Amino acid sequence: MGDPTRSAPQTGRRAGLRTRAPLRGVGVAYVLVITIATVSVAVATLFGPISVAVTALVLLALVLARLVGTPIGLVSVSGAVLLGAAWASVFDLYARIDWLDVVVHAVATGSLAAMCTGALLRAGIVTVGVGPRKPALVCVATALAVGLALGVLWELGEWFGHTYLDDRIAVGYDDTIGDLVAGGFGAAIAGALLSRGHRSAPTSTLRSRG
Numbered sequence: 001m002g003d004p005t006r007s008a009p010q011t012g013r014r015a016g017l018r019t020r021a022p023l024r025g026v027g028v029a030y031v032l033v034i035t036i037a038t039v040s041v042a043v044a045t046l047f048g049p050i051s052v053a054v055t056a057l058v059l060l061a062l063v064l065a066r067l068v069g070t071p072i073g074l075v076s077v078s079g080a081v082l083l084g085a086a087w088a089s090v091f092d093l094y095a096r097i098d099w100l101d102v103v104v105h106a107v108a109t110g111s112l113a114a115m116c117t118g119a120l121l122r123a124g125i126v127t128v129g130v131g132p133r134k135p136a137l138v139c140v141a142t143a144l145a146v147g148l149a150l151g152v153l154w155e156l157g158e159w160f161g162h163t164y165l166d167d168r169i170a171v172g173y174d175d176t177i178g179d180l181v182a183g184g185f186g187a188a189i190a191g192a193l194l195s196r197g198h199r200s201a202p203t204s205t206l207r208s209r210g
Helices: 004-044 049-067 072-090 100-123 134-165 173-195 201-209
Strands: none
Touching (some): 049 072, 049 100, 134 173
């Protein structure tokens, strides 16, 4: 009959290895995304200064996201989305595929809103409060506000680019409103998904104080 005291540490070590394996995978994904973003900036020099600026903004966003403590997994996924959006712009895919612009605005704005909202929650600038529905309401409302603000900045950037840099950049009333609606929708969905990780926090905190 085996000694249970000997198997316990081995079981703990195996569990630790299983826990660290996914984390290493996520870390590799982040390094890969950062590497691709860095290479993208270099390659974008072949396509002109606008392409360099767009890819450089993506790289800057990914670095800043990690500096404020955004989870590596979220940064990795967002980085892949933003890089796809940047290269779609470089290769003028938005003009060739009608629906792509709306989809990218929804997904990219949602990714950015998730990272920004998470940073606000971690910093304590925004708190979810107590109650079964408050985390969802706070996260969705915050992400929506952040997403709409980012959408306005995005549209200002497109207007500036169209007016002063390259008139091939699509602007217009319908385009702007459609992009903002898509971005707001994506941000709201991101806030709802983000709230799932915060629903149990107020309850556990109250129990620990009792």
